[in-house]
Amino acid sequence: MIKFWNKRAKLGIITEKPELEERLKKIRKEIKKSVNKHFAGSLAIRMVDSGSCNACEAECNALSNPYYDLERLGIYFVASPRHADVMLLSGVMTFNMTPHVKEAYAQIPSPKWVISVGDCPMMQAPFERTYAINAPATEHLPIAHHIAGCPPSPLEIMEGLLEFLKKI
Amino acid sequence: MRFIARFCKEKSEYFEIITIYDEHNEKEEISKEHPSIKTITIKNPAGIWFERKMHDDFGIIFEDAFDNRPLVHQERFPKDIHPLRKEFTQTKIEETPYLPYKYEEIDGDGVFQVAVGPIHAGIIEPGHFQFSQAGENMLHLEVRHFYTHKGIEKMLEGKRLEDAKPIVERISGNESIAYQICYRDIYLQATKQELPLSLQKRHALLLEIERTIHHLTDVGFIPNDAGFGSALSFASKLGEEARRKMKEVTGHRFGFGAVSFENSFIDIVAFNEWLNDLDKDIDFFEDWIMDIPSLWDRFDTTGILSLKQAVKYASVGVVARASGVKIDRRENPFYLKHGFSMANEESGDVGARFKVRLKELKNSIEMMRHFLEEDETVLEVAEICDGEYQSFCESSIGELFMSIDIKDGVIERFFARDPSFMNWQAVHIMMQKDIIADFPLINKSCDLSYAGNDL
Incomplete structure (x- = not known):
């Protein structure tokens, strides 16, 4: 184990984009009132996959790796919709998932928002309409903000989330 | 004789049921008026999902099958529609009243059911797991998927x-x-062409980068699920x-659109540097992780899939190789020439699957060194001919099978069998001696795809 700590000390901090923190500080100041009111200072996200290819999930997982470390911005993923402020929705809203996505949305306490991530929920990915696809998601849920990309990179997701914070 | 896949094609006069084995294929014709055929699940239990799927997609009845429940069509799916039949052209269907699904459950004094999913606590894809529990002990698990079913087979026709x-x-x-x-x-x-060696090498390089990414994610997540x-x-x-x-080489972080018939520039010096660093880091990682007894206490003897069971359920990929089944689609002269050696373990537990991934990581690095090449070959593609074509590839999960029929220049039938489709059917066997807290660990050690499985 000592070897690990030696390596850890040698490597230092590799997290990138400190300017994002600066930007967040600025945004925080601007929206302090609303963030305090809505989110008690931090933003809790429940990720729901409504039929994606797993690339958007992989990029959201990458947000927690040492290069991005999303939690330093006070934004974190939670295990239950009941703990969440925001639903992050990926995928094409398949016929089989639609009722479950609506149920998850119903379980989020108000005030609540839905952010769609990736091209699928807006039906802009190469997938075409079939019997098993119910997208666009706007027909089923109130989408407050959209993060485009197939899939959006972790940085694009981070910037999208900050934009959303500014918007509300 | 290893069972690989079983699927249906609709011809103008009849249905054709094709069963793929590793040594030969079998074709059977059945009438459209009375589409009924004998099941193969007595010999090949992993055939059951294929047959249940065919029942949903085409309305084919399997005689003597031990399970006749719907698979893809869930509670609210309209009854008696078979979307993969040519006559079905709707792009929208309406929800029908909820008809409960009968789970495989064990009853008894003190036995209770735990339902998990389809939406899980982590950032993962949707799927449902139904446990029959006696206290902490798992008596039975039913894996129920197809929440992300998009109808891709129909979409491509x-x-x-x-x-x-x-x-x-x-x-x-x-x-x-x-x-x-x-x-x-x-x-x-379909174009009756051969791929130049340099393009073969480039595509093989991309496949190994993909495998490296996937295995690295797994060797991190498996210990994480054991609290490390x-x-x-x-x-x-x-x-x-x-x-x-991957982004540097292909322009996309996941390599979407990367396998083409044109070679493009690779910075070989930088690539080799990365490989050397990665090699050292993986050695360090292995040295460190092998020496943590509390972790191996969780890994060893957890989630065992014996060799006999792996063969019976026709498992593929990492799961099969960790149980001592020696199958890998890369075992061919091209790969062997470029340094391929098959990773193998015997014990079939979480630890074995973890070790197979570590071995494959090291072998991938070795192979990538051989695949690196500066080249600007371009293959001019010829006209596509009608016909029935099949192909295989060893993905990071296991053997992938694809079949495409082309008629009048367009796709008549598309079918893909993800390695996960086989391995999901063996997951319930791995649970039988473990407690429910081991489930995330066992599930992650197989790291199967939901999207590829559900199609």
């Missing part, structure tokens, strides 16, 4: 092969390159670097 590519590469984000290579092989069969978070931080850093390498 009537498309030209070229137009199908962007969809094929997005069937499963983790295995995009593998799907593209399967598609490439079918494309080349620092392994995840370490491996996810390496995974991110590998993903950036």
Whole structure:
């Protein structure tokens, strides 16, 4: 184990984009009132996959790796919709998932928002309409903000989330 | 004789049921008026999902099958519609009243049911797991999927092969390159062309980068599910670097659209540097992680799939190789010449699957060194001929099978069998001696795809 700590000390901090923190500080100041009111200072996200290819999930997982470390911005993923402020929705809203996505949305306490991530929920990915696809998601849920990309990179997701914070 | 897949094609006068084994294929014709056929599940239990899927998709009845419940069509799906029949052309269906699904459950004094999913606590895809529990002990598990079913088989029908590519590469984000290579092989069969060696090497390089990314993610997440978070931080850093390498080589972090018939520039010096660093980091990681007894206490003897069971359920890929089944689609002269050696373990537990991934990581690095080449070959593709084509590829999960029929220049029938489709059916056996807290660990050690499985 000592070897690990030696390596850890040698490597230092590799997290990138400190300017994002600066930007967040600025945004925080601007929206302090609303963030305090809505989110008690931090933003809790429940990720729901409504039929994606797993690339958007992989990029959201990458947000927690040492290069991005999303939690330093006070934004974190939670295990239950009941703990969440925001639903992050990926995928094409398949016929089989639609009722479950609506149920998850119903379980989020108000005030609540839905952010769609990736091209699928807006039906802009190469997938075409079939019997098993119910997208666009706007027909089923109130989408407050959209993060485009197939899939959006972790940085694009981070910037999208900050934009959303500014918007509300 | 290893069972690989079983699927249906609709011809003008009859249904054709095709069963793929490793040594030969079997074709049977059944009438459209009375579509009924004998089950193969007595011999090959993993055939049951294929048959239940065919019942949903085409309305075919399997005589003597031990399970007749719907598979893809869930509680609210309209009854008596069979979307893969040619006569079905709707692009929208209405929900029908909820008809409960009968889970496989064990009853008894003190036995209770735990339902998990389809939406899980982590950032993962949707799927449902139904446990029958006696206290902590798992008595039975039923894996129930197809929540992400998008109807891709139907979506691709009537498309030209070229137009199908962007969809094929997005069937499963983790295995995009593998799907593209399967598609490439079918494309080349249809144009009756051979792939130049330099392009073969480039595509093989991309496939190994994809495998590296996937395995690095797994060797981080498996210890994390046993409560050892620092392994995840370490491996996810390496995974991110590998993903950036993918972006550098292909222009996309997942390699969407990367398998083409044109070679492009690779910075070989920088690539080799990355490989050397990764090699050292993986040695360090292995040295460190093998020496943590509390972790191996969780890994060893957890989630055992015996050799006999792995063969019976026709498991593929990492899961099969960890149980001592020696199958890998890369075992061919091209790969052997470039340094391929098959990773193998005997014990079939979580620890074995973890070790197989570590071995494959090291072997991938070795092979990538051989695949690196500066080259600017371009293959002019010829006209596509009608016909029935099949191909295989070893994705990071296991053996992927794809079949495409082309008629009048467009796709008549598309079928893909993800390695996950086989391995999900063996997951319930791994649970039988363990407690429910081991489930995330066992599930992650197999790391199967949901999107590729559900299609």
